[in-house]
Amino acid sequence: MGTADIVIDPVRIAAIRRELTANGKKKKAPRFRSLAQHESTICDCLKCPLGSTRTNFVYGVGNPGANLLFIGEAPGREEDLQGYPFVGRAGQLLDKILAAIQFSREDVYIANILKCRPPGNRDPQPDEMQMCMPYLLEQVRIIRPKIICALGRISAQALMQTTTPLGKLRRKWHNYHGIPFFVTYHPAALLRFPAYKRDVWEDMQMLRAKYDELARE
Numbered sequence: 001m002g003t004a005d006i007v008i009d010p011v012r013i014a015a016i017r018r019e020l021t022a023n024g025k026k027k028k029a030p031r032f033r034s035l036a037q038h039e040s041t042i043c044d045c046l047k048c049p050l051g052s053t054r055t056n057f058v059y060g061v062g063n064p065g066a067n068l069l070f071i072g073e074a075p076g077r078e079e080d081l082q083g084y085p086f087v088g089r090a091g092q093l094l095d096k097i098l099a100a101i102q103f104s105r106e107d108v109y110i111a112n113i114l115k116c117r118p119p120g121n122r123d124p125q126p127d128e129m130q131m132c133m134p135y136l137l138e139q140v141r142i143i144r145p146k147i148i149c150a151l152g153r154i155s156a157q158a159l160m161q162t163t164t165p166l167g168k169l170r171r172k173w174h175n176y177h178g179i180p181f182f183v184t185y186h187p188a189a190l191l192r193f194p195a196y197k198r199d200v201w202e203d204m205q206m207l208r209a210k211y212d213e214l215a216r217e
């Protein structure tokens with residue numbers, strides 16, 4: 001992954017936020033009753049060039065009524081081949097991370113900002129994320145999670161519209177459209193830098209504690 005900062009047109013993001021606002025007066029994008037209906041409507045998307053190079057559209061996986069939504073950046077090679085997010089080595093590690101805080105994939109929902117694989121697993125481009133972001137926002141609207149956890153720098157920075165380094169976004173709770181928002185390392189980063197495992201373990205303890213706290217309310 002490169003280290004270039006992510007800059008997304010703030011005007012476009014403001015428009016997307018208006019689409020999320022339940023009582024907004026502006027013209028809204030079509031709304032969907034279910035994830036399945038949404039996926040079947042957008043799965044042939046060719047809005048950006050990644051649509052013509054993908055093997056499979058990778059919408060998301062998990063419990064459509066989950067209280068916890070994980071958001072990564074984009075499908076990798078295995079995800080592109082199989083059509084599901086986080087199914088390669090990073091996905092297996094994510095399963096272990098979830099198990100460590102007593103969750104399985106059936107308890108949570110997992111999606112990416114991009115639904116199609118960038119060639120060679122390069123970083124998503126700002127314009128690609130800008131075009132694909134409305135799909136993710138519709139997923140958030142349908143799922144209505146109580147907590148969102150961004151996996152990795154690219155997802156965190158794109159969703160928060162910031163260039164703040166990941167290390168400074170961790171260990172604190174943010175707010176994303178009124179939803180508690182948390183940030184941790186991408187499992188692929190753990191595969192490259194095992195020293196991050198302790199940090200992720202601490203992050204997951206915070207995440208689980210917040211989840212339990214919200215469940216009691």
Ligand code: SF4
Nearest residue numbers: 045048051115116132
């Ligand atoms: S990455 Fe998103 S915007 Fe681009 S073609 Fe795929 S679904 Fe469409």
